[in-house]
Amino acid sequence: MHDPRHHLQGANFSLLPPSTNVMSNSEPSSFIQNLMNSLNMSTIPPHPTQNVIQRGGDIQVELANLYLDIDQIQRIHAMYQSGQIFQQLFTESIVDQKAAQTVLGAQGLDIMQLKEKDLKDLGNRWSRRWSKKNGPGHGQKERVLLQCQCGSSSEARKARDDMKKAKQGLPVNPQNWSRKMPYDFTGCLAHIDVTYSQTSSCILRIAGIIVHDEACDKQEMQRLPPIPLHSHVWKIALKQINEGASIAAIQSNNRHFYESQLYEGQKGLDAVTANVRYLFLPQDSSRLYRMQARTQGVDLLQPPENNIDGWLDPQSSQYKPELAQAIFHYKARCRPSDRFKICIHTEEMKAAAWKYAHGGQLILDGTFGICDSRLLLFIGMAIDEKQHGVPIVFFLFSAPTVIMLLGFGIGKRP
Numbered sequence: 001m002h003d004p005r006h007h008l009q010g011a012n013f014s015l016l017p018p019s020t021n022v023m024s025n026s027e028p029s030s031f032i033q034n035l036m037n038s039l040n041m042s043t044i045p046p047h048p049t050q051n052v053i054q055r056g057g058d059i060q061v062e063l064a065n066l067y068l069d070i071d072q073i074q075r076i077h078a079m080y081q082s083g084q085i086f087q088q089l090f091t092e093s094i095v096d097q098k099a100a101q102t103v104l105g106a107q108g109l110d111i112m113q114l115k116e117k118d119l120k121d122l123g124n125r126w127s128r129r130w131s132k133k134n135g136p137g138h139g140q141k142e143r144v145l146l147q148c149q150c151g152s153s154s155e156a157r158k159a160r161d162d163m164k165k166a167k168q169g170l171p172v173n174p175q176n177w178s179r180k181m182p183y184d185f186t187g188c189l190a191h192i193d194v195t196y197s198q199t200s201s202c203i204l205r206i207a208g209i210i211v212h213d214e215a216c217d218k219q220e221m222q223r224l225p226p227i228p229l230h231s232h233v234w235k236i237a238l239k240q241i242n243e244g245a246s247i248a249a250i251q252s253n254n255r256h257f258y259e260s261q262l263y264e265g266q267k268g269l270d271a272v273t274a275n276v277r278y279l280f281l282p283q284d285s286s287r288l289y290r291m292q293a294r295t296q297g298v299d300l301l302q303p304p305e306n307n308i309d310g311w312l313d314p315q316s317s318q319y320k321p322e323l324a325q326a327i328f329h330y331k332a333r334c335r336p337s338d339r340f341k342i343c344i345h346t347e348e349m350k351a352a353a354w355k356y357a358h359g360g361q362l363i364l365d366g367t368f369g370i371c372d373s374r375l376l377l378f379i380g381m382a383i384d385e386k387q388h389g390v391p392i393v394f395f396l397f398s399a400p401t402v403i404m405l406l407g408f409g410i411g412k413r414p
C-alpha cells in the first residue's frame with residue numbers, strides 16, 4: 001500500500017506533535033488517548049434523505065472510537081486530508097444496492113451481519129467499534145463503524161482502558177495485555193462506516209478506508225475467535241438478573257435450559273460446528289452486569305458520580321424525575337476532600353416509615369464498602385408485624401479520600 005507518511009512533512013499539522021516527542025512523553029497512555037480524542041476531522045458528505053445520524057452540518061467518521069497507535073493516527077489523518085478515502089452514497093434502487101452489497105461483500109460483510117450480531121461471520125476480521133441508531137420506530141437507520149482487527153492496537157486499547165480506570169480511581173494494570181483477537185496487529189488502517197435502513201435493510205452510505213495493508217492481506221488467522229453466547233441465553237439471564245437473581249442461580253437455570261434444549265435454535269444444532277454457544281460461562285458475568293446497567297440507562301463510560309449528577313439535574317438530558325423525587329438530600333463530590341452524600345426515601349419507604357417507625361423503634365444498620373468505590377451505606381429500618389426489618393431510608397456516602405485509602409471512613413466527624 002502507498003505510504004502517505006511523507007505527505008506530513010512540512011504540512012500544517014497542528015493537531016499532532018512532532019514525532020520526536022512521542023516516546024519521551026512521561027505518560028504515553030494519556031498522550032495517545034488525548035491524541036485519539038482530537039481525531040475528529042474526518043468529514044464525509046451528508047446523506048440527502050437523513051440528517052439524524054449526523055451531528056451538525058458535517059458528518060464525521062468517529063475515528064476516536066478506533067484503537068490506533070500514533071503512526072496509524074498520522075497516516076489516517078493524512079489520507080482523510082488528501083481525500084484518499086472511500087465514500088459513497090446509495091439510493092434504494094436495485095442497481096445502487098447491488099453496488100453497495102459488492103463493496104461490503106469484498107470485505108466479507110453483508111447487511112445481515114450488521115443487523116444481527118449473532119450472524120457475524122466469526123472468520124472475518126472486522127470488529128464493531130461504534131454504532132448509533134436514530135430513534136425507534138419505522139424508518140430507523142443505524143450507523144456502524146467497524147475496524148479491521150489487523151489495525152486494532154492492543155496498546156491503544158489498553159491506554160483507553162487505563163484512562164477510564166484512572167478516572168474512576170481504580171488501579172491500573174502495569175502489564176501489557178496479551179492479544180486475544182484472532183489476527184495479529186499489522187498497522188492496517190482499514191475501517192468502514194456503514195449507514196443502513198433497519199426496516200428495508202438498504203445500505204445508504206459507506207465511508208472509510210477499505211484497502212488493507214499488505215501484511216493484513218497476507219495474514220491468516222492466528223487464534224480461534226471466541227464463540228459468542230446465543231442472544232436467547234442473554235435475554236433469559238438479563239431477565240433473571242433484573243429480578244435480583246445471583247450469578248449462581250443464572251448458571252443453574254442456564255444448565256437446566258441447556259439440558260432440556262429450551263433455548264431458541266438449540267434443537268438440532270451441531271454443537272461441534274456451531275458458531276454460537278448456549279452454556280453461560282463465569283467470564284460472561286461481567287458482560288451481563290454491563291448489559292443490565294445499559295438497559296437501566298446507566299452509562300458505564302461515565303464515572304458513577306457523573307451519572308448520578310445527570311439523573312438529579314433537571315437541566316440534564318439524563319434527568320430522571322422518579323429518582324430525583326426519591327432523594328431528599330444529595331451532595332456532589334466536586335473536590336477530593338468532599339464527601340459524596342445521597343439519602344434515598346421512596347414513596348413505599350415513606351409509607352412504611354409512617355406505619356412502622358412513627359412513634360416506634362428505628363434501627364440503623366451500617367455496611368462498609370458496598371462497591372469498589374468504597375461507598376458506605378446505612379439503612380434505616382423499622383420492624384413490621386411479623387418482626388421483619390423493613391427498610392425506610394438509605395444513607396449512602398463516600399469516605400474522605402485519605403481515610404478511604406485506609407479502608408474506613410466513619411467514626412469521626414467529616
Ligand SMILES: [Zn+2]
Pocket residue numbers: 148149150151188189190211212213216217
Ligand atoms: Zn486489514
